[in-house]
Amino acid sequence: MLTILFDGIAYGMVLFVLACGLSVTMGLMNFVNLAHGAFAMLGGYVTVLLMQRLGLPFLASLPAAFLAAALAGIVLERLVYRPMYAKSHLDQVMFSIGLVFMAVAGTDWLLGSSQQIIQLPRWLQGRFYVLGVGIGYYRLFVIGICGLLAVALQWGFAKTRFGSRLRAAVDDARVARGLGIPVNRLFALTFALGSGLAGLGGALGIELMGLDPTFPLKFMIYFLIVVTVGGTSTITGPFLAAMLLGVADVMGKYLVPQAGAFIIYALMVILLLLRPEGLFARART
Amino acid sequence: MSELLRIEGLSAGYGDALVLFDVALSLDEGRSLALLGRNGVGKTTLVNTIIGVTRRRAGRITFADADISTATPEQRAHAGIGWVPQERNIFKSLTVVENLTAVARPGPWTTERVFRMFPRLAERKSNLGNQLSGGEQQMLAIGRALMLNPRLLLLDEPTEGLAPIIVEELLAALKTLFRDEGLAAIVIEQHARTILELTDTAIVLERGRVVLADDSAALLREPARLERHLGLSAAA
Amino acid sequence: MTFRRTVLKGFMAGALAVTLGCAAQAQEVVKVGLILPMTGPFASTGRQIEAAVKLFLAQSGATHGGKRLEVILKDDTGNADATRRIAQELVVNDKVAVLAGFGLTPLAMATAPIATQAKIPQIVMAAATASITEASPFIVRTSFTLPQASEPMADWAWSNGIKRVFTVVTDYGPGIDAETSFANKFKAAGGTVESVRVPLRNPDFAPFLQRVSEAKPDALFVFVPSGIGAQFMKQFVERGLDKAGVKLIGPGDVVDDDILNGMGDVAIGAITTHHYSAKHDSAANQAFVKAFEAANPGVRPNFMAVGGYDGMRLIAEALKATNGDASGEKLIAAMKGASWESPRGPITIDPATRDIIQNIYVRRTEKVGSDLFNIEFATIPQVKDPVKARK
Amino acid sequence: MSAVLQTFNLVKTFGGITATDDVTFSLEKGARHALIGPNGAGKTTFVNLLTGVLRPTSGRVSLVGQDITGLSREARVKRGVARTFQINQLFRTMTPLEMISLVTAERLGRGMRLFQRLDADGEAIAETADILARFKLEDIMDQRIATLPYGKQRQIEIAAAFAARPSVLLLDEPAAGVPEAERRELLETVAALPDDVSVLLIEHDMDIIFRFATRITVLVNGRVLTEGEPAVVARDAAVKQAYLGEAAHV
């Protein structure tokens, strides 16, 4: 039972790293970017290619996954996302679904449609037992990395000047601009950071969620659930939402396997009905 | 004294609605201007247009010899305009200190100096913006604008809705800023007489137009002129 | 590899376009509508079969029984409505004489009424639910059925000292087939079985494997569609089930040749019963594997490929037998009882059920050199689909 | 004269802030009553309480003697309380004709008729035509509202409220944002409202107040500071102080 809880936490942690970038960009620019998962996929494939083709160790490929996705984020933000900010949510949804389609088909064309597999270093394989609770090394590693990231993000968001400027911009972009905070530049940086984190999440998630060209479509709904349930104005909201989702999903399948994915969708609908602004959102201004 | 701000032929509004018509004014370095008028005549719109968050339809705004008519709000802020918006708009998820540091630009104004000016704020350093009282929020909004080390301060109804004792404290602070620091400022105020005592000049807006412009002292001497534009008598 | 493959694909697409272009004038052409999932989660199935079909035509030439076989490839994305519509279009517009492909059970089932109505043979090259061939008298199967592959496993398990088995199968037709056929047979032999079904769209096996881990069975019987086997294997090992002494058994889908090599050492030791291994020891198979890998560098043929290869051969042989008469009834009649030495071993189309009769092999996954293979160590000869055989 | 719309000890608090503080108010039949007050005096809250957007914390609202405190917005409109908004709230993709037709159809209870043809409803057409003529919208009735000049839009705002045939009409700064050139026409429209409609005017513009209002209520900090005829209120020392801010005592 505790083992399952542990598994759920690891799953939720990866979901958080994957989705947190989306939540901040959504809160900051009110921009719905369904193509977020494409950056995650990019990170995943960078890892796979580096490990398979260049023989790089797993650990070394993780930063590369982050950098590649972040770079792609910067470039795409500059080139194609900018004109979309002023458009309606519906247009943004259409536009980013288009990008997802292109990413899915493009990846398939370049790298084939099969599931990608990586070989973890030996020290990350297997598991050990503490008081009868089985703990997988890799899941522990994931929890460690994502936990550190979550703490670092929370610290960066709460304690640095960048973070306070970002929060100011999310609170009230109009006044923030009037007081000299360069909202657009902040956004570009955040977008890059969020994309990079998605890339890292994609790399870490290969083992837990698999990786194939349909990844951005398969997990789009999960990301959206994390963001809408967690709200878009904090780091803790999406974090708790991701944990809730991860644990509920894994526990649900364990306890009532026949109900399958039903549980998380029902949970989402109920939560959104109770708290339309997100579970942990502050009151609107 | 050199001219700091010059506005010519300015028309502006929000969306389709046009609020300001052909407004012109000029302000020299170190001088303060009271912006008077009844509710809804366009005072806030004028201030918001100077900082650049409305829809400008026509006219020119020159600040420190540069045309900023089409500049973004960020650029105007960096050029040296400090804005205290009408609703104060404290960043509610930032602490008092963060509200100050988030916008800070180099110059003589620092958090310490703001806290010296408003000791109440110093006591609430680590409170979040939305945990402050109205008066504290107003002090923070002013302090926040000062952290940009501006050459021109825009104050939109700094005393609105505040208790008399707080109003006095604020007015004292403004007096220091205007008189001792020599900071140029435009102040919107409903209570005309109070503010005229602090400012050098004043203009009165009516239905989006400047209908009166004179020295503050001159207006104070002739209350009838004021009352005609601000009081409850028919203007025409 | 991928770039070369892509170029090849481009070439094929071009060739396809040309053949389509001259289809109108060719009286002597017999068209085969090949409907496969070329995109989506089951795309690998489509790719394998497509490659094998092309290989067969390249090897044996396009002309059989005086007619030139021409293949029209369509992607149904694994969506049954699309399969059905495409099949109907192929029949009505392109006047195909044979429908072939069908990556998944629902896709084959959805098309069955078309085959019946149009009286056109429907060659099922992949889908493996037992009941498919009963959906239309025009369906012939060259892949396998899951009961066919699963029941022998029950025998093997019981006679090798396994008493308690936990089954984990994907929750759709083939999975349920595998589960029930194995469980019934194994219980009949005296064993005990616990079961859990995994949804078709499922990102994480952890919770299901955890249940297995707590049940501590002698063996875990698994069926997942080809493609996600790797993930399953890794999590099986990660959860320490191998070390806990749980044997991994099942039909061969989970150690699909296509992805086996990528799984790494986690797959070693799995015992599976299946009809084909790329390491099947026969001259026919060695030639097949060699030619396949030459045409598709870096891709190892799997049981899907062999289904496609034999399916195409079945069409060619039937056409030869009818002397080029492509009418559906004639072709079906010719296919019934057809028999030859396939890369997988001797096969026969059961004249009664139109399903395939073939050897089932018990294999162990082992490392040969640096590569992983399923090494056959026992053979159950000439297995009929047990579900239909019992009727 | 008799009261049409009345409030009794109306209180509305938001958290710790009292936005409407014990307001007892009465709008007489056929009145032209102005409601004024400095920013933040609670005028908007008061209007929202009258129209049913907000529910009072305590106190009552009544319309011709009947309690309407618990009624929804739509129900109050049906009973005869209509309003305009300070910022235009128009059906911008429609034509004036369509917008007025909509309000008329709702008033006549046609709203759930799924198969009724708009051009086959003589009663609705007559009423729509009447409103269009009254507000001088005939010439522009087929143009998209979004493309019309702001003054015209303001006029449609009033026409749409009037089309609900209210007994009480709340006008929230009817001339706000209207350019000088279009102002005259708009004010004529307000002047031409029939006498049997009681008008509550929320205004800052003294021109308009002195031109139309026969009575003024001054709201300060959510309370009624004073009420009376315009000339009297204008001379009131407390009002002067509220507006000009002489000394800081109350």
Place this chain on the structure above:
Amino acid sequence: MSGTVLEQHVRQSLRRARRWHPAELAFWLLAAASFALFPTRFLILNEIAILALFALSLDLILGYAGIVSLGHAAFLGMGAYSAGLLAKYVTADPLAGLAFGMATSALLGLLTSPLVLRGTDLTRLMITLGVALILYEVANSLAWLTGGADGLQGITMAPIFGTFDFDIFGRTAYLYSLLVLFILFLIARRIVNSPFGLSLRGIRDNQLRAAASGVPVPWRLAAIYALSAAYAGAAGALLAQTTQFVSLDVFDFHRSADLMLVLIIGGAGYLYGGLIGAIAFKFLQDAIATFTPQYWMFWIGLFLVLFVLGGRELIHGAIKALVARFPERGASS
């Protein structure tokens, strides 16, 4: 203008708004002609007709009432399974199935309408999506009834009116779908031009003003949501009956997403958007899939991106230009 003259003008103006534009007549004539013109394409034409009906249903809530939905497949699926199950277990009569599918979907729409009346567009998108996904899972787990992941097999339809049998060429199927589409379109056209339809447009334009004009906003939205659901249910029923097969796919996310694309391509809020979008989308998809069966998704994606970035004006401009070609009939009609 005297009162009665103005009344005449008002009447004429209102009539003009609902009168048939020559381009509309041309559209439907062309649709009827397609039956003779493309005798080999009935299958895809049938799919287009069904998709068009489905898109029409979304247009009713999105284009006319401003409710966004990313889960409209819920109603398509409800209609499809209802019609399919009725045919399998009760009666094979197509019209009974159509009516039953519409009724169950409308009921589902009515029951779920409270869920979409609150919140922002984003929460609405997620909630509708969630409802559709839940129904997917429900249909999956009720395998004894629905066939689960294998789909509902063994549906056979009786001939329509006992005479017109569903043939393999899809002739009857297309005619049936086209007729149902046309009749439901006529009804929709009538409804959007009624006082009810006008009040919906009012709600879409400005809820505040609508409420201030006496429109009971929540009730109206519930009514149109149920109506839209019934239309989607009809599309589902047609799908089930003409393909004689229902799979879980009818509830799938991509159905709702494609639908949104269709409507956006064609333009929402004038009833024809969904129809034109369906035609464009299907032919585009079919054409791309023919020349590149594996990577059609890329081109659809590229098309979408370009469309949103600036192609929309081009396409909608072209439609407008095409419509403008038709001479406007005199005001006398």
